[in-house]
Amino acid sequence: MLNPASDAFIAHLRTLLPPQAFRDATDAVLSEPRGRWRGQGHPIAPATTTEVATLVAACAAARVGIVPFGGGTGLVGGQIMPADESNGPLPVILQLDRLRTIRSLHPTENVLIAEAGVTLRAVQDAAEQANRLFPLSLASEGTATIGGVLATNAGGVHVLRHGNARAQCLGIEAVTADGQVWHGLTRLRKDNAGYDLRDLIIGSEGTLAIITAAALALAPRPAQTGSALLAVPSPQAALDLLALARDIAGDAVTAFELIHKQGLAFLSETGLAVPPPLDPLPDWMVLIDLALPPGPTPETLLEQIAEQALARDLATDGTIAQSQSQRAAFWHIRETIPEANRRIGAVSSHDISLPLSEIPAFIATAPAALARIDTFRINCFGHLGDGNLHYNVFPAPGRTRADHDHQRSAVKTAIHDLVHAAGGSVAAEHGLGRLKVTDLETYADPVKLALMRKVKQALDPQGILNPGAVLRAP
Amino acid sequence: MLNPASDAFIAHLRTLLPPQAFRDATDAVLSEPRGRWRGQGHPIAPATTTEVATLVAACAAARVGIVPFGGGTGLVGGQIMPADESNGPLPVILQLDRLRTIRSLHPTENVLIAEAGVTLRAVQDAAEQANRLFPLSLASEGTATIGGVLATNAGGVHVLRHGNARAQCLGIEAVTADGQVWHGLTRLRKDNAGYDLRDLIIGSEGTLAIITAAALALAPRPAQTGSALLAVPSPQAALDLLALARDIAGDAVTAFELIHKQGLAFLSETGLAVPPPLDPLPDWMVLIDLALPPGPTPETLLEQIAEQALARDLATDGTIAQSQSQRAAFWHIRETIPEANRRIGAVSSHDISLPLSEIPAFIATAPAALARIDTFRINCFGHLGDGNLHYNVFPAPGRTRADHDHQRSAVKTAIHDLVHAAGGSVAAEHGLGRLKVTDLETYADPVKLALMRKVKQALDPQGILNPGAVLRAP
Numbered sequence: 001m002l003n004p005a006s007d008a009f010i011a012h013l014r015t016l017l018p019p020q021a022f023r024d025a026t027d028a029v030l031s032e033p034r035g036r037w038r039g040q041g042h043p044i045a046p047a048t049t050t051e052v053a054t055l056v057a058a059c060a061a062a063r064v065g066i067v068p069f070g071g072g073t074g075l076v077g078g079q080i081m082p083a084d085e086s087n088g089p090l091p092v093i094l095q096l097d098r099l100r101t102i103r104s105l106h107p108t109e110n111v112l113i114a115e116a117g118v119t120l121r122a123v124q125d126a127a128e129q130a131n132r133l134f135p136l137s138l139a140s141e142g143t144a145t146i147g148g149v150l151a152t153n154a155g156g157v158h159v160l161r162h163g164n165a166r167a168q169c170l171g172i173e174a175v176t177a178d179g180q181v182w183h184g185l186t187r188l189r190k191d192n193a194g195y196d197l198r199d200l201i202i203g204s205e206g207t208l209a210i211i212t213a214a215a216l217a218l219a220p221r222p223a224q225t226g227s228a229l230l231a232v233p234s235p236q237a238a239l240d241l242l243a244l245a246r247d248i249a250g251d252a253v254t255a256f257e258l259i260h261k262q263g264l265a266f267l268s269e270t271g272l273a274v275p276p277p278l279d280p281l282p283d284w285m286v287l288i289d290l291a292l293p294p295g296p297t298p299e300t301l302l303e304q305i306a307e308q309a310l311a312r313d314l315a316t317d318g319t320i321a322q323s324q325s326q327r328a329a330f331w332h333i334r335e336t337i338p339e340a341n342r343r344i345g346a347v348s349s350h351d352i353s354l355p356l357s358e359i360p361a362f363i364a365t366a367p368a369a370l371a372r373i374d375t376f377r378i379n380c381f382g383h384l385g386d387g388n389l390h391y392n393v394f395p396a397p398g399r400t401r402a403d404h405d406h407q408r409s410a411v412k413t414a415i416h417d418l419v420h421a422a423g424g425s426v427a428a429e430h431g432l433g434r435l436k437v438t439d440l441e442t443y444a445d446p447v448k449l450a451l452m453r454k455v456k457q458a459l460d461p462q463g464i465l466n467p468g469a470v471l472r473a474p
Numbered sequence: 475m476l477n478p479a480s481d482a483f484i485a486h487l488r489t490l491l492p493p494q495a496f497r498d499a500t501d502a503v504l505s506e507p508r509g510r511w512r513g514q515g516h517p518i519a520p521a522t523t524t525e526v527a528t529l530v531a532a533c534a535a536a537r538v539g540i541v542p543f544g545g546g547t548g549l550v551g552g553q554i555m556p557a558d559e560s561n562g563p564l565p566v567i568l569q570l571d572r573l574r575t576i577r578s579l580h581p582t583e584n585v586l587i588a589e590a591g592v593t594l595r596a597v598q599d600a601a602e603q604a605n606r607l608f609p610l611s612l613a614s615e616g617t618a619t620i621g622g623v624l625a626t627n628a629g630g631v632h633v634l635r636h637g638n639a640r641a642q643c644l645g646i647e648a649v650t651a652d653g654q655v656w657h658g659l660t661r662l663r664k665d666n667a668g669y670d671l672r673d674l675i676i677g678s679e680g681t682l683a684i685i686t687a688a689a690l691a692l693a694p695r696p697a698q699t700g701s702a703l704l705a706v707p708s709p710q711a712a713l714d715l716l717a718l719a720r721d722i723a724g725d726a727v728t729a730f731e732l733i734h735k736q737g738l739a740f741l742s743e744t745g746l747a748v749p750p751p752l753d754p755l756p757d758w759m760v761l762i763d764l765a766l767p768p769g770p771t772p773e774t775l776l777e778q779i780a781e782q783a784l785a786r787d788l789a790t791d792g793t794i795a796q797s798q799s800q801r802a803a804f805w806h807i808r809e810t811i812p813e814a815n816r817r818i819g820a821v822s823s824h825d826i827s828l829p830l831s832e833i834p835a836f837i838a839t840a841p842a843a844l845a846r847i848d849t850f851r852i853n854c855f856g857h858l859g860d861g862n863l864h865y866n867v868f869p870a871p872g873r874t875r876a877d878h879d880h881q882r883s884a885v886k887t888a889i890h891d892l893v894h895a896a897g898g899s900v901a902a903e904h905g906l907g908r909l910k911v912t913d914l915e916t917y918a919d920p921v922k923l924a925l926m927r928k929v930k931q932a933l934d935p936q937g938i939l940n941p942g943a944v945l946r947a948p
Contacts, residue, residue: 451669
């Protein structure tokens, strides 16, 4: 069993770390974006990897739990430990924002080395200044940190072409559960010298080691980019349109986002109104991004895609961005939907992925499963090209999420059962955190779950790293 | 300690598995491509995942070692257990070639599910028939199997654009050390439900679990492909040319191979002569591949690259393939060099990777380090775009590798020390096998090595899986 981070323990830490490392427990570190949970813990913010190692070693010696905290934008409670028995006693909150140095940039190698507390946007900006691209891109990028996006293996809108966070990381520096530093900041594209502990630690949500820095892979900046917003008659047509777009433009297709008109309705309803991008507004739209080397313009290819899609009834209307500002307007719609969702207040949000060909059937059948519970509004949108949908369930107009509190669990089960039966995942890009610990126990392959427990036991035998996240604290 | 696979144990296995699973120990399964080692063991070839699980469970109960065997093309002895104390007693050789079904193909999802014993070429062919691309490509692809390329996280010529084997795999089915089956054949592009055991097992060279099938990611077939062979004045110029090519063609650059004229000399010397591709033959050449969506032809872009490279003295001569047969001829040169190397007989081969910017200095300084040992011929070639060189050291004309047997260890140490000092890896794409167990102990970060041992202990506590490979048998 773990011990609480007592006043005596904090006093002991004060003998090991400089005074600047000690912070008050403010709202910012005890709350989370969806307002589900209230955290607990003593925030401590080391400024260097050595200080992180010192802190972890002291916690290991005293058997005190550690909750790592990056930008605080996680959606599944991985960064927040509520005061309840499933998580264990009062922890230290390890804030990593003071590790905010971009240690080096190697433009000829397409590599950038950043500390855990650097924001995603700061990395994107540094890459851009070197005429490179760091392709990871998501709505919270101004706040989310490199440590956080790696700990959760974040996805975003360019996974289709560039993969998730794991795929964009060459090496990590990490502090182990006994307070040692693994110096794994390789700039190598190929290294088969031993087990892939990098990929094991990435996505482990702070439960196997603390990532303190990362060597990130940059990409060439595309010479040309373009966008189109196309109305599609159905999710199946959207999938066929994806295939058509790739037949025409190959892997120049860097994003393929599905949007439902419910999302645009929510924008108006929450004061985030945008000019209607298509008139009449269709039920379903897709937002397509192309990135190309010099040559034919994206507009040419997008016209070709749109023309063939219209001819084959895969699209019914559409607009091709004629300027970067029009393109930004398209993406503004997509990126503002999550904020509108927050303002409406979901009964239950589902970050699911499905085999691509299972998506139309899922979208067709899920509403009936929900209707058996109550009347809801559904906002279904997301990264169709990755098979990753955000399938979010909202109260009918005039009702609030509180009216449905007693049904949340039934809603979640209805959706997750359908997803699991279709070979999907109930934790596609946001991770498990504490929100989906039970889901993992319910849906994971039992052999995999047993292997995960063995790995956790091997690398963190005392269970001090992010207790209660991913795997239930023993 | 392990027990030998005694006659009594084999007799016991015959009660569990059908007679077709039992094979004689032929040369094919007891030898390896470089002729360094002679293996030992009882070959057993299950036909299904269930039979593999039965076999592993029986070995676990009897504490008998298992050496997994795919196509047998590995270059570091991972598939071969010589009879010596460092490996342990007589093992079972688990041949996976009877698991040779392509279980399904999902063209709209760009997914193919193949069993471990399917050859890489069979997967490429099946993908091509569906108008898709399986980009993993390497010289031994006609023999190498999916199980083997995943167990070793194989690289090849398209890593620059598509990543190594790990990056091209969505999910695996694997048998654990206690004979259970992990059903992880997901067709999902995004799945953050738990630790990345897939990437942990991929590249573990059969020491953590036995891969029996894999869900592989296919790519769109590029509309256009083209090649150029350019003479470059130096390795530094080759690197600058890589940057130029990517500035012009973005990530349409799918391969960027460095070739030294020693490689072409070896082709003539070993009866594999090709028409000289450039006249005069330069010291250094690069072979560039482009893959493009419809639009400007690769030839147009390659001409642009060549023109600017000539103007900036990054290239001194060159040819752009004007037909697919000329392109095939360029690649034939590149792909035949390993065979010529085998015929010459290397004193020592080094599969190394370096941070890109460290490569020119390494190529400049390594010959002096070798000259302090003896007179050698060096054939330096490889995947420059990945920072991955095959730096192979050969006897001077008139001498044989046997003349240098006593110096092999000194040669290896000289090269590996230089690579390690420059932040490189001594096992870039071929893995560790048994050849580089000591290298791992010498060069790996000690914290990483300790973590690897903990993972091995957790997942294979008896040490029955590929004893002596990757980590020294205890």
